[in-house]
Amino acid sequence: MTDRSVLIRVPATVGNFGGATGCAALTLDAALNVRASARRDERVSVRYFGENGERVPRDSSNLAVRAMQSALEHKEQPFLGVELEMYGSVPVAVGFGSSTAAVWAGLLAADRLYRLGLGEKELFELASMLEPRTDNLRAAWLGGFVASFQEGPSLLYRSTMVPDDLVLSVVIPEIGSVRNRAAGGLNLTAKDRAACLDRAALLTGLLSQPGRAAELDRNLAGVAEKTVPGLDEALRLSAPGQVTFVCGSGPSIGILSQGAESESTARSVSDCLAWHGVASTVAQFRASNSGARDWNATGTDIRTVPPVGRDLTQRSPLLV
DSSP, rough: EEEEEEEEEEEEESSSSGOOOOTTEEEEEEEEEEEEEEESSSEEEEEESSTHHHHHOOOOTHHHHHHHHHHHTTTTTTEEEEEEEEEEEOOOOSOOOOHHHHHHHHHHHHHHHTTOOHHHHHHHHHHHHOOOOOHHHHHHHHHHHEEEEETTTEEEEEEEEOOOTTTEEEEEEOOGGGGETTTTTTTOHHHHHHHHHHHHHHHHHHHTTTTTTGGGOOOOOOOSSSSSHHHHHHHHHHOHHHHHHOTTTTTTEEEEEEETTHHHHHHHHHHHHTTTTOOEEEEEBBBOSSHHHHHSTTTTTTTTTOOOOOTTTOOOGGGG
């Protein structure tokens, strides 16, 4: 039993981008599309269409549902159930911000369905309670490349538009071969953290200026929460003008370049994993300079990507 519906579109993201663990994320041109329909019988129905969809909960534990409940509770309104149809264009749980996209989709769906009037700061505060990867959250919301930087004692964030010719080739291992690293694998030292901040600053400069791809081959592969046999060896494969790194929490491997030069490296990475008994697929993505804020602006048809060209370096409640 449903009465009204909204359509929400949230981009995929790659956090820990370029090895800048916890400090940088890139918005991709792939997306999670969600149709949320209000119910009045307190039931939850979830259908998911996309790769690795068996990993998406179909009940109230689904992150998008939990985000909706959080938004309604924040506004002291009851949750009376929801029907979700979710369409993902990237695999789930392999490093492309699927949890981030689900959180934003749920919050925006609740805001639209129930006219909650949530402001940008409120939305981010609610999102960060469900998703600790704030680099992904900001990139998915703002678009472009989002990096953190130190300003005195404060850690601030900046969003930068990126050139149209940037290509991210990714090697995606089959989900059955993925395993989690031992607890504590992501504990960064102060020196590691400083190196990641430096890396984020370097990437901001390179990605905002066309023609500087040759400076990308400075290896800082990052630390993966999820791994597969042969991952460390595969991360050493690169070529001048490229950077090879773990996508988000892993174990997918990204090869960034300008143009299509990263295809051969991606094939080499895939062959390396195959030698270790891990099957994989290879895909390519472009960056998006628009995020969920633009894609879901009032009156925007989510089937049409809004035009880019906006100055993303302006300050925002999400950048402080």
